[in-house]
Amino acid sequence: MKRFRTRLTAVLFILALAFPLLADEGLWPFNMVPRDYLKAKYNFEATPEWLKHLQLSSLRLGGASASFISPEGLVLTNHHVGQGAVQNLSTKDRDLMKTGFYARTRVEELKCPGMEFSILQEIEDVTARVQAAEKPGMTAAEAGEARDKFIAGLEKDVADKTGLRGTVVTLYSGGLFHLYRYKVYTDVRLVFAPEYLIAFFGGDPDNFTYPRYDLDITLFRVYDNDKPLQTVDYLKWSASGAKDGELTFVSGHPGSTGRLNTMSQLEFLRDVSYPFNIANLQRRRALCQEFAKKGEEEKRIALRSLFGIENSLKAITGYQSGLLDPKLMAKKAAEEKSFREALAKDPALGKEFGTAWDEIAAAEKAYASFFVPYSFFERGTGFNTMYFGAARNLVRLAMEKGKPNAERLREYRDANMASLKRNLLSPSPIYDEFEVVKLADSLAQLKENLRDMPEVKWILNGRTPEETAKALIAGTKLKDLDVRKKYMDGGLEDIYLSTDPMIKLVLLIDPVSRGLRLRNEREVGSIETRNGALIARAMFKLKGTSVPPDATGTLRLSFGPVKGYTENGKKTPFETTYAGLYAKSTAHGNKDPYELPASFISRKSFLNMSVPLNFVTTGDSIGGNSGSPVVNRKGEIVGVLFDGNIQSLPCNFVYTDDVARSVMVHSQGIIEALLKIYQAKPLVDEILGKK
C-alpha cells in the first residue's frame, strides 16, 4: 500500500477520498496487472512467465470463458456456457441436457458445429496511433468514424499478416486502445457434460445465490487437423483444491462493467435501459413458461431459451438493485462531484476536461429519445426469431462485403468474417412452432410500442401479429443451410430479388434500423468515447492507471482470497460439500428444481460426502467470467467460476468485498463426481496428468 500512497500529490490526496483505495478490486488486462500491489499485499510475484502461461491457457468462447486442462486440448468450462452445444446435439429422442454425456473414447467425442475457441496471444498498445487518426477540428462523430476506419485497418492487417484475429480493445472509454491478437480454433468436440439437474441444481431460484451445490461443468476438446490439439499451455490440477483464505486468481472474459460510468450514464441505465430490458425479459420468460406447458418436447425446446432469459433477468435485476440503492448512487454522485471539483481547481484542467460530463449527459438524453425504436429495430427486440438473425446477417453481409473493409459495419469486417460465416452455416435446430410463438409475441410488442411507424404498418399489413408471424415462418426457406449458403456466397442482387419473406422483412426495416444505429453511433457512442477518453485522461493525470478499466469482454485477471462472509449476523461458509447437496434436495422434497438426477441417487453411496462441491472468493468477476479457471499461486486449477452471489451484482458499478462473492465449482468436487458418479477414470487420469 505504501508505494501506492507515496505517489499521490496534494490534489490526489483529496481524490483519494473520492476514489476508494484499491482493495482487491479490478478486472485487469494481462498487460496491466498490478504486480506491485500483489507483491505488497500478498507477497506474490506475478512473473511475466506465470502470467503468459495463464493467458495462453485461457480460452474465450462467445461471451464466456474456459481453459485448457490437459496437454491434449481438453477444455473445462461451465455447463451453462456449453449448453448451446449440448442442446444442438440433442434431439427429441436423445436429450443430452437430461441424460448428460460422456465420451469414453476419443471417437465418441461429438463435433459441435459453429463453436469456436479463441486464445489471446499478444497485446499491443496502439493508443497513440489510434488517437492520431482523429484530426483537430473533427466533430465527435467524425472522430469516431476516423478512429473506426483506422482500427478496421489495424485489425485487417493482423489477419492478413499473421492469420490471427485482430481486435482493438477500447479501454477507459477511449483512454487507451490495445490491439489483441487471437488464435482461433473451430473444431470443438463434446467430451463430458453432466445432467442438467445437477449442473443447474436449484434452478432459477438458486441462480445468483450462495450457498450453492452445482456441478456446473462441461468438458470439450479442441481438435486441430482432426487430431486432439497438442499444447504446452494448459493448467495443471491442484492436488488439494482451494483452501479457506488461500489467494486465488480468476482468468476470464468479464463482459462489461460500468464502474467508470458518469452519473448520467448510470441514470440512463436505471431509468431507461434496465426497466425496458427487465420488462422485456419478464415477458419472454412468461412466454417460454407458457410454451413449456404444452408437453415434454415443448419443454425441452423452451428450456433452450429459458435459461438465458432467466439468467439475464436475474443479473439485470441485480444490477438495477444497485442503481436503485440511494446509498450507492449517493456515493457515486459524491465521487463524481469531488473529481470534478478537483479538476475545476486547476483552470487548465477544468478547461480541458470540465465539460465532458455535461456532454455525456446530453448524449444520454438524446439516447433516451430513440432507445425504444432502436431496441425494437436495430437490436431486434421486435423480431424474436432465429430466422431474423440469420436473415439480417445474410442481407447485411451482402450489402457490406462489397464495401472497403474499413467502411463496413463492424461485424462484417474481414476480421470477423470467418466466424460470421461459420455461425450462419451452423446447424442449430430450429423449431418452427416455437419460432412462431416468439415472433408473434415480439411483433405484438412492436405494435404496442410503435404502432404509428410506417414500417410497423408495412410489416403487419393489416394482419394480426400472429398471422404475420405464421406467414413469415411458413414462407422462409432459411432453415435450409444450402439456401443460406447460396445467399452467403451470392450477391446483393440475390438479396434484392429474393422472395423469401424473412429476407424481405429485413430489407424492409433495414433503413430505419441503420438510421437508428447511426444515430446511436453519432449522437451517443462517439460522444461517450470522446468525453469518456477525456475523463480517463484526467484520471490518468491524477491517478495514473491505478484505477482498473471497466470490463470489455476481453481477457482479465482478478484475484482475492477464498473467504466466507457474514450478513445480518448470519455466517456463510467459504465452501459447500456433497453432504449439503443431498440435504438441500431432501429439504425441498427432491422436487424440481432440487431434484437429483438418477445417477446421483443410484450412486450416492460411492461419494465422499465431505468433499467440497462449491466455494466462494472475493475475486472480482461479472457476467462473461462464467467458465473462468480459478487458479492458486502455482497456477493450478482449484475450481471453475460459474456464478456470483446476488450481493455481487451491484459490483457492476461499485466493487465491494464485504459480502459480494464469486461462486466456483471446487476442483475436488469435480474429480469426485467424475470418478464416483460418472466412472470416468480415463478422463480423471488425463486431468490429473496420470496418463
Place this chain on the structure above:
Amino acid sequence: MKRFRTRLTAVLFILALAFPLLADEGLWPFNMVPRDYLKAKYNFEATPEWLKHLQLSSLRLGGASASFISPEGLVLTNHHVGQGAVQNLSTKDRDLMKTGFYARTRVEELKCPGMEFSILQEIEDVTARVQAAEKPGMTAAEAGEARDKFIAGLEKDVADKTGLRGTVVTLYSGGLFHLYRYKVYTDVRLVFAPEYLIAFFGGDPDNFTYPRYDLDITLFRVYDNDKPLQTVDYLKWSASGAKDGELTFVSGHPGSTGRLNTMSQLEFLRDVSYPFNIANLQRRRALCQEFAKKGEEEKRIALRSLFGIENSLKAITGYQSGLLDPKLMAKKAAEEKSFREALAKDPALGKEFGTAWDEIAAAEKAYASFFVPYSFFERGTGFNTMYFGAARNLVRLAMEKGKPNAERLREYRDANMASLKRNLLSPSPIYDEFEVVKLADSLAQLKENLRDMPEVKWILNGRTPEETAKALIAGTKLKDLDVRKKYMDGGLEDIYLSTDPMIKLVLLIDPVSRGLRLRNEREVGSIETRNGALIARAMFKLKGTSVPPDATGTLRLSFGPVKGYTENGKKTPFETTYAGLYAKSTAHGNKDPYELPASFISRKSFLNMSVPLNFVTTGDSIGGNSGSPVVNRKGEIVGVLFDGNIQSLPCNFVYTDDVARSVMVHSQGIIEALLKIYQAKPLVDEILGKK
C-alpha cells in the same frame, strides 16, 4: 466513292451486299467524320478548323441540341426544347407559353434555374485503356463492372484536373470508347420565345409530318460571371438561307439509334419494349387530356406533360412501324445472316465472333422476363410524380456519396454531381392536384401488373391507389427546396430516419429496384456490351469504321442536300412559306391546333408571304437532334432542325433518303418573324452581326 471501294477485299465484296453502301447515312462523331467521302461526293473539304469551330459552337442541353449564334452568348434552339424553362417561368397569371416572351433589353432576360448547356471541347480515344480494364477469364458482368470502375476514374480525373465534365462514350456497343470533355454553363436566361400556337402550329396531328409551318424556335443567352458570355465560337447567319439542292450539315446530339442492333435486339424492342411503352404513353396521354378538361389552369398544367407524351408516343409508334414492316425486318435479317455467314467462312473469325449473336439473343430473352417490374420500379413507371424523382435522387445520393466514386451508381458520380444537385434544387413548379392524379393512375397500373409483389402490397397497404397517392402527396415536404437541400447536404442518417412518406416509399422499393437494375446490368447490359463489341470488332476487320456508330446522345455531324421528295406520285416541295402557313390555318378554320396567335393575325400584313418558313434535307437525324443548327458549306446557319417526317422514324433502324427527311425552321423565316411580327430589331441586328 472509288477510294472506298478499293479498300474492299473479296470477302468484303460479299459484305458490300449485306452492308448497303454509305449513301449520306451517318451520325458521325466529330473525330470520325468521313472527310474523304465528303470530298469525293460533294467536293467539300471538312477541314479540322471548320469542324472544330462547328463543334465549339454546338451546345447540348438535356437530351437536345442548340448553338451559339452571336459573340455575346446568344443561343438558338427549338421552342419545344426550351419549353420546360418557358413553363417554369410561367404562372397562372403569366403564361409565357401562351403569350410568348421577348426581352427587349438585357436586364429583362429571365433566369432559367436548373438549366445548363454543355459544349464538347475535346475527344480522346481511350479504347485500349478501357478494354485493358477487362482481364482474361472475367465473366461479362465482371468485365462490365471492371470497365465501369475504370471509366469512373477517367471521368473523375477530368473534373479534378481540368474542371471540365468528363464522359466516356461507348461507341459500337463497346467497340470503341471515347472520352469527351465538356465545358458546362449554368447561368442561362430566356431572351425570346414565340407563342406556343405558332411554335407548335399543327400540334400533335402535324408533329412528325411535312409540309410544316412551325416557328419552333427559342433564344436563350448564356451568362458567365453574371455577364453575357463572350465567345468567338458562334455560327454566323447565312445571308441567303438554304436553297434547293444545297449541301447542309446538322450538328447536334441525336439520342439513340439501333441500326447496328442484332435481330434479337430489334425483336425485343418490337415485341416487348415498344408495345409496353406505347400502351403506357397512350394511357398517360388520356389521363392528361382528361385533366386538361377541368379548366384553363388545368389545361396549362397538363400541357407541360402532354407535349412530351405525344411526342414520344408518335416517335415510338414510328420506330415501331419500321419494326412491324416485314420488308425492313427481312432486310435486317438478311444482312445479319450474310454477315454471320461471311464470318463463318473463316474458322478463326467464326470461333472468335460466331457466338456473339446467340449470347445477345439469350440476354434479350432474360430481359423480357423481368422487363415489366424493371420498368415499374427502376424506371419509375409505377410512380409517376415529380416527387418520386426528387425523393429517389435524394435517397440514392445519400446512399451513394459515401461510396468511392467508381463504385457509385453512375448518375451519382462526381462527374455528374453538380448537375444532379442543381437539378434537385431547381424551382420547377409542382401542382399537387395533378401529381395526385398521375401518381394514383400509375399506382393503379402497378397494381394491375404486379399485384402479387410484396412491395406493391406494402405500398398500398390496403388502400386504393388514389388514397395512397393522396396520402403520399399530402404528406411529402419535398416541394420545399430548403427541405430538399437539408437532405441533400445531410447524411444517410437523415434519410433513414426521415418520416417523409415519399422518402420512405423510395426506401421501401429501393432493394427490389436496385435488384432489377443489377439484373439488367449483369444479365443484359454487360452481355450486350461484350458481344456487341465482338460484333463491332468483326465489322472493323471487314469494313474498318466506314459504318457509322449508332447515336449515343453525343455530338454528331450529319449531312445531306436540301431536297423535296415524291411519294405515291405526290411531290412534296423542299420548303414551305408564310403563305402556306396562313393557307393551312384558313383551311382548318383557324381552329386549334391550326389557330394562329394574335400577333400573326394583327401583323400579317407586314410579312413577306414568300419568305420560306420550313424546309427539309436528307441529313440524318433522330430524336435529340431537335435544336441542332443547320449550316451550309461556309458553316453559316441556314436553319434549325426541329423534326423529322413520319417516314424518317424507321431510320432509327435503317437509314434511307428516298422519302425520309429532317425538318428545319428556315433561317430567313426566323428573321422575317423577328422583324415583322415581334419587332425585335436589336435581336436581329445581333444575329446578323450588325450591332
